[in-house]
Amino acid sequence: VGSEPLKVMISGAPASGKGTQCELIVQKFGLVHISTGDLLRAEVSSGTEIGNKAKEFMNAGRLVPDEIVTAMVMTRLSRQDAKEKGWLLDGYPRSFSQAQSLEELKIRPDVYIVLDVPDEILVNRCIGRRLDPVTGKIYHLKNFPPETEEIKSRLVIRRDDTEEKVKSRLEIYKKNAEAISSTYSNIVKKINGNRPKEEIFKEIESLLLQVQKDRVKMMKPG
Numbered sequence: 001v002g003s004e005p006l007k008v009m010i011s012g013a014p015a016s017g018k019g020t021q022c023e024l025i026v027q028k029f030g031l032v033h034i035s036t037g038d039l040l041r042a043e044v045s046s047g048t049e050i051g052n053k054a055k056e057f058m059n060a061g062r063l064v065p066d067e068i069v070t071a072m073v074m075t076r077l078s079r080q081d082a083k084e085k086g087w088l089l090d091g092y093p094r095s096f097s098q099a100q101s102l103e104e105l106k107i108r109p110d111v112y113i114v115l116d117v118p119d120e121i122l123v124n125r126c127i128g129r130r131l132d133p134v135t136g137k138i139y140h141l142k143n144f145p146p147e148t149e150e151i152k153s154r155l156v157i158r159r160d161d162t163e164e165k166v167k168s169r170l171e172i173y174k175k176n177a178e179a180i181s182s183t184y185s186n187i188v189k190k191i192n193g194n195r196p197k198e199e200i201f202k203e204i205e206s207l208l209l210q211v212q213k214d215r216v217k218m219m220k221p222g
């Protein structure tokens with residue numbers, strides 16, 4: 001069917017499992033994953049101008065200024081692959097003004113997913129999180145330990161994953177969450193993120209399949 005590709009936004013507090021679910025969504029739906037956190041971390045590690053500007057904000061657990069992040073996202077969204085395969089936007093918009101930037105350009109998702117996880121769980125998830133710099137895979141020392149000793153020995157800790165910084169990131173998230181949700185109130189879908197990751201994914205999967213079906217119906221009336 002010549003249906004339009006899916007456009008999905010995923011949101012939720014720090015460590016609510018956005019990156020983990022995005023891995024699974026991409027495998028199944030082939031969307032282009034655009035994570036502002038990943039893009040910014042890549043800029044920082046290659047020492048670009050954007051990276052140098054973003055670094056201190058990120059390490060402090062604060063938001064990077066809107067103009068830097070917005071320009072980066074717009075560039076990425078306008079690439080051909082995102083138009084052809086559809087996109088999965090993770091970590092953007094993160095403020096009312098970022099949501100407004102998208103609205104002004106008439107860039108709207110089909111669905112706005114919010115992963116809901118209680119605060120006390122989030123801190124432990126951040127403290128146990130480890131990243132594989134080779135594959136980009138996300139692990140957790142207790143919940144999802146690495147498969148081999150070789151992987152284990154190369155895992156890295158994010159600089160913003162200390163207890164103190166997680167708390168500040170959470171505060172910022174909470175301050176902004178409502179204003180962003182209000183922009184997408186007619187397409188918001190809250191999902192309980194405090195369950196095994198496979199179970200969460202099953203719910204997201206059936207949601208996205210339904211959204212896909214509804215779009216085809218809309219395109220072929222009768």
Ligand code: AP5
Binds near residue numbers: 062092
């Ligand atoms: P970003 O990378 O987006 O960080 P975040 O929103 O804080 O989200 P996280 O990456 O911490 O968590 P996640 O939800 O992806 O969880 P994960 O799957 O890893 O942003 C980082 C920084 O960049 C920001 O602080 C800011 O400075 C800057 N930035 C980014 N976007 C910006 C923007 N738009 N504007 C301005 N600045 C911006 O899972 C977490 C852990 O839990 C892992 O260890 C995982 O294995 C485990 N886990 C996952 N799911 C489960 C489960 N179901 N059960 C048990 N454990 C689980």
